[in-house]
Amino acid sequence: MTDIRKQLLAAFEAEHREHLQAIRTALDHAAGGEIDLTDVFRRAHSLKGAARAVDLPAVEEVAHQLESLFSQVLDGQQSLDEPTIANVRLNLDLIEDLVANILKPTERETASVSKPAPLEPEPAAPKADAPAHTDAGTGAYLRVATGLMEELSDSMHQLLAELQTNEGIDDTLRQIELEIRGLRRSWDQLHAQVNTLGSATQRTPQANGSRNSPSFAPRLRDFDQGLKALFRRLSALSRDRRQSSWSIDQAARLVRDNIDRVSLVSxxxxxxxxxxxxxxxxxxxxxxxxxxxxxxxxxxxxxxxxxxxxxxxxxxxxxxxxxxxxxxxxxxxxxxxxxxxxxxxxxxxxxxxxxxxxxxxxxxxxxxxxxxxxxxxxxxxxxxxxxxxxxxxxxxxxxxxxxxxxxxxxxxxxxxxxxxxxxxxxxxxxxxxxxxxxxxxxxxxxxxPFTAARQPLLLLEAEERMFGLPSHAVVRLLRLPADTLESVEGRPTTRIEIGGQDVIVPVVALAALTGSPNAPLPTEAGHVKAVLVRHGSRTCALAVNMFHDVRTMLVSDIQAVGLNDLVSGTVLLENEMPALVLSPDKLIEHWVKNEGSLAAGGLGLARWNPEEERRARTILVVDDSITTRTLEKSILEAQGYEVLLSVDGIDALHVLRSGEAIVDLVIADVEMPRMDGFGLLQAVKNDPRLSTLPVILMTSRADPEDVRKGLDLGASAYITKQKFDQRELLATIGQVL
Known part of the structure; x- marks a missing residue:
């Protein structure tokens, strides 16, 4: 077992005991109505994430079931009665047993340590006419045509693209579940009002002119039971769908990693x-x-x-x-x-x-x-x-x-x-x-990129057209107050600190570079949304209408008429509509060419510092799970980053505002006690001393609205933990820094 694996399991052992003890203590006070369901739900959620971080799927599955149960209790779909509490305690015991079995050395391992294996007699030399056997230690090799490997790799990328498209169905199903949940709440209120009205009618039948008015109570009761049954079926289907999608995605990613190991060469x-x-x-x-x-x-x-x-x-x-x-x-x-x-x-x-x-x-x-x-x-x-x-x-x-x-x-x-x-x-x-x-x-x-087909893209919208921008060139996302924009030779600009320098950066409507020369800067609620891109030492803020998502997609090398110099490929969205993938360096060169006098004046130009890339960067990791913090810290330190740790948003703000360390990047979980990731992000962006600090959100909440909320608040990237892998994390950090 590797040292990092031992560290992660040790951290998980301590963390899972803390969560189990806290949940059990809360259940002890449930009868008196003193239980904090929000804290219990969060602990089950954290336990699930920690189990995923150390690759314990059996523990993760049980924790997921507990999380779903507590979610239903919070939403009023399930009561926390004695049988339910007993079931929860059994699941807590099951988690404890699973972890104990995993951490306990097996009998085979113990035997190998206590007694040396008996020596085997040296085999006799093979006869001259005996067929030679391949040494099992050297491994077996199979010659495969490179064309077949490329087709296999392309097929795998296409499968992942289809799975990514399938995520839209999960989001729709989740939205339907939320709508039916709201409908049921409305019905419960209406049902109570109807019952109250029925009781009043029975007390004063003469008000209706007849004692023989038909009673709606049986029909209302049948409708109520049918609605509840439908909701239970839909909730179960949604849970099964999410679990199935996650399992399929994990299997596909494992296949992708195996194919990459074959297709990648020195x-x-x-x-x-x-x-x-x-x-x-x-x-x-x-x-x-x-x-x-x-x-x-x-x-x-x-x-x-x-x-x-x-x-x-x-x-x-x-x-x-x-x-x-x-x-x-x-x-x-x-x-x-x-x-x-x-x-x-x-x-x-x-x-x-x-x-x-x-x-x-x-x-x-x-x-x-x-x-x-x-x-x-x-x-x-x-x-x-x-x-x-x-x-x-x-x-x-x-x-x-x-x-x-x-x-x-x-x-x-x-x-x-x-x-x-x-x-x-x-x-x-x-x-x-x-x-x-x-x-x-x-x-x-x-x-x-290391691979030719799939690219991480920032999807954005300009003048009702969808575009993809390779995320490696994205410095950060901006939300600029329109009344703070300055003007240089009649062109809007903004001042941004880049590498310790105060740089005057041009603010250009993306639509003005992609076919609508007179397009105005899009504004919303008095602000301009822009993506800061960099090519060499030149930076430019491209104003857009909306940020949609950040995802890895299959890019096709298809040219667009009239945009050949700016377009590097296309991608297909969920609705089968193509989106153009733009070349960041060509966009900046296009602006430089069209705005020669401004470019000659040094607009958007930062002094290049050769030592800048060699300086060790400091990253603040904010997560309430000690296992997740340990995992991310080990990954980042192995890449040469300095790492600081905080347990929640309030602790992170104290570190940032104390000035004891210069932090270059914040990686924050969303669901945390006291102050969550959204609150931390908003506090950072509202603090003039910290507003330029890039923040990456990491969470299991993959709902498009959550992603959009994070991007709108100014997050530099949004990574979902269900799809977390080391390469994606390091690639995203490299793009941001």
Whole structure:
């Protein structure tokens, strides 16, 4: 058993005893009517979540049944009578027994510790004519065509997409259950009034003019019993449906993980020979280059790596041809005679980041501007006019056909420029960025998903059209008071703290970039909802009408007429209607191109700090379950984060307002005592000192209204615990930070 598994089970052992004791104590006072049903329900809910965190499905199932029972008692559907209390106590005992059996070592394990296993006699050597047997320890292997594996993976992604679509049925069923519950409450009130009226009528029959008026009591009683029976059946169906959906989803995710383990391959298999190839090319060109490869042991989808094979080789060629100076020029600049080119692969924010960097000349901004003017991408500057901003110029190198090479030779390639790299990244729902290195050189970063098909998206609405925005580029969600927006050259802006800098960020209606140039900023109740996106060091706030959801979806590479540069794919929603998936970097580049003067003035531009990404970030985890806190703390600390813990919203606010630690992110459960996650989020956003702090909500409440409420209050992300996995948590944190 791993150390973290032991820690989690130890934490769960203490936590489950606390919850069981509290529930039993509450039941002891139930006869006197002093029981706090809300606390009892919360403890059953926390016990279920803790059991899920340590992967104890049998305990989770019993806790789920207790949670459902207490929910019915709270809603008045079930009375907490003596038989019910006795049943609850039996379930509490069952949980205690299950946990004891799980934590107790088995007889086999005890025997293996107490006595060594008897030695087996050494087998005789096989005869020469005996058939050779495969060593069981080496494992069995099966050759499978890559096309079949890709089809299997695609089928799995399609299945998960269908399951995700099926969630809408669960939400509808839950809504029907809530509506019938409200109908029953109304009926109970009406039934009491009718009974009161009937009693009054029986006392004064002459008021109705006849003693023989038909009695409605039997019909009302039959209707009441039928309504209650229907409600019980619907509640049972809803519970069974939720449990079945959860089980199917867990099974599908297990299959997905198993398929991923087969379809993911080491980057070494695709990029392993690049170092030798580049050294040979440089040697034939008379240049001494040391090529370093870092992180080639990282695992990624074979399709992704194959799609990037030629673009990465193109970048390495460019590093040698455009970046590295001849030996005499390097000597004159005081550089080492031997140049260095590095290919590095890393996991950052749940995505694959490929960096190609050199210690050569660095980007020639003047040459880039001249070529851009020659190609009509920029207008000639008047004398004395400042040059375009560096990020504007460096984004132009990825335009189709753009090249600063003086000629085409073996070293420079075929003269296609870097557009092939940008196109490959776009097809993978990724991005590419060039920036200078200090003191010398250039680096180009490719940011792509680990798998080609499914992408985490923020679904939003603008001008009655649905769009998907890859969540890796989303910095945070904003709710800006309209009367606080500033104006720069007649364009709305807002001031936002980014990386410790006060940045003036443009606020642009998303609809204005996607086909409605004159679209106004959408406002609701005096506020503007906007999503802050970032490409390189440039940020932009895209105003939208509504945030809908954050989910992982199957993205198809289908182009849209008129939006080719901005659209990276499409997804199908529950109603079979397509939604366009937008490219964040293209949206920002589109704004930069159309608002050249504002962009040249540095609007939305933050100074890039190379050390920023290396600083250890501090995360505050807020959850009333010690097991969940232990699990999340171990996951985050293993990734290099500093972790602080709080037991509820009030405790978290004290930590945040005390100023004893600089917190970069808050991860909060929703259902907590004293102050829940929604209350904590609202308090953070209403505090001027904390309002820019990103908050991720984690909860088992997956109702779309709850998700929308969290996003509207300013949550940076909303993760449901039923679908929680380590990759999703780390990917979401990486996107937010």
């Amino acid at each position: 980057a070494e298999t695709v990029f392993g020979g690049f170092g030798h190839m580049v050294r040979e090319i440089a040697r034939k060109a008379g240049r001494d280059v040391n090529v370093r490869s870092i992180g080639l042991d990282i695992q990624a989808d074979r399709q992704v790596l194959q799609a990037l094979k030629d673009p990465v080789m193109h970048l390495l060629r460019n590093a040698v041809s455009h970046g590295i100076e001849p030996p005499d020029e390097r000597f004159a600049k005081g550089k080492a005679e031997r140049a260095e080119v590095t290919l590095e692969l890393a996991s950052r924010g749940g995505r694959l980041v490929i960096t190609v960097r050199d210690d050569g000349r660095g980007p020639n901004l003047a040459r880039i501007e001249d070529v851009a003017i020659e190609r009509g991408l920029l207008q000639p500057r008047a004398a004395g006019h400042p040059p375009p901003m560096m990020d504007q110029l460096l984004s132009l190198v990825f335009a189709p056909g753009f090249s600063t090479a003086d000629g085409v030779d073996r070293l420079s390639g075929r003269g296609m420029g870097l557009s092939v790299v940008a196109e490959a990244a776009r097809k993978l729902q990724g991005s590419v960025l060039m920036r200078p290195r200090y003191p010398h050189g250039t680096e180009i970063l490719l940011n792509v």
